[in-house]
Amino acid sequence: GENVEQHPSTLSVQEGDSAVIKCTYSDSASNYFPWYKQELGKRPQLIIDIRSNVGEKKDQRIAVTLNKTAKHFSLHITETQPEDSAVYFCAASPRGGGSTLGRLYFGRGTQLTVWP
Amino acid sequence: SQTIHQWPATLVQPVGSPLSLECTVEGTSNPNLYWYRQAAGRGLQLLFYSVGIGQISSEVPQNLSASRPQDRQFILSSKKLLLSDSGFYLCAWGQGDPNEQFFGPGTRLTVL
Numbered sequence: 001g002e003n004v005e006q007h008p009s010t011l012s013v014q015e016g017d018s019a020v021i022k023c024t025y026s027d028s029a030s031n032y033f034p035w036y037k038q039e040l041g042k043r044p045q046l047i048i049d050i051r052s053n054v055g056e057k058k059d060q061r062i063a064v065t066l067n068k069t070a071k072h073f074s075l076h077i078t079e080t081q082p083e084d085s086a087v088y089f090c091a092a093s094p095r096g097g098g099s100t101l102g103r104l105y106f107g108r109g110t111q112l113t114v115w116p
Numbered sequence: 117s118q119t120i121h122q123w124p125a126t127l128v129q130p131v132g133s134p135l136s137l138e139c140t141v142e143g144t145s146n147p148n149l150y151w152y153r154q155a156a157g158r159g160l161q162l163l164f165y166s167v168g169i170g171q172i173s174s175e176v177p178q179n180l181s182a183s184r185p186q187d188r189q190f191i192l193s194s195k196k197l198l199l200s201d202s203g204f205y206l207c208a209w210g211q212g213d214p215n216e217q218f219f220g221p222g223t224r225l226t227v228l
Contacts, residue, residue, distance in 0.1 A: 032215060034216065034217070043206060043219040043220065043221055043222050044160070044206070044219050045219075046216060046217070046218065049216065089159070089160065093215050102148040102165075102167070102210050102211075102215030102217075103150075103162070103215070104162075104210075104215065104217055106159060106160045106162075107159070108158075108159040109158075109159050109160075
């Protein structure tokens, strides 16, 4: 099955700096890559996603890049703010039918801390 | 718009007691449904997923079970809880391919 590796496990940055979280995946059939943000005690929230036919996607201060050849994708947060502090999860979804359709394989998460 | 509900929000149960957690989705039909568990400070562990009524796939062997008695209802159960069952239980729904998944508010379970 799919295996998603996420690095780093913890990341501390100064407010205003950029933060980058990287993930790799193993299944070349994966075609959907979402990112989730989970604040302490809350549910994970989908913040951005990218599909395999796109190399980069931006939404205000966040962007995601995908390199299908190398099987890695990254989350970039610019001009970080204290409210960006949270755990971020990447995931990959293999294309497939039947009972595996729509399953997400998650990375282990990155604890991002933004210091004011 | 779609909404996902989970209850109860918090639960404290003794070891060996039964468990029933419920998840319902509104505003969509025939969703894929998922149960995840998150131990304190850890990642998301997929427990069960379902692509339709009565269709359950289990990811890890354990003393938990899941059922989907109705299209938009997903239930997580146990006959006898273990200390290791403590955690944050999240239900999620998704539809289509590629699969955006949306999480419910979660149930925080403490087994004493």
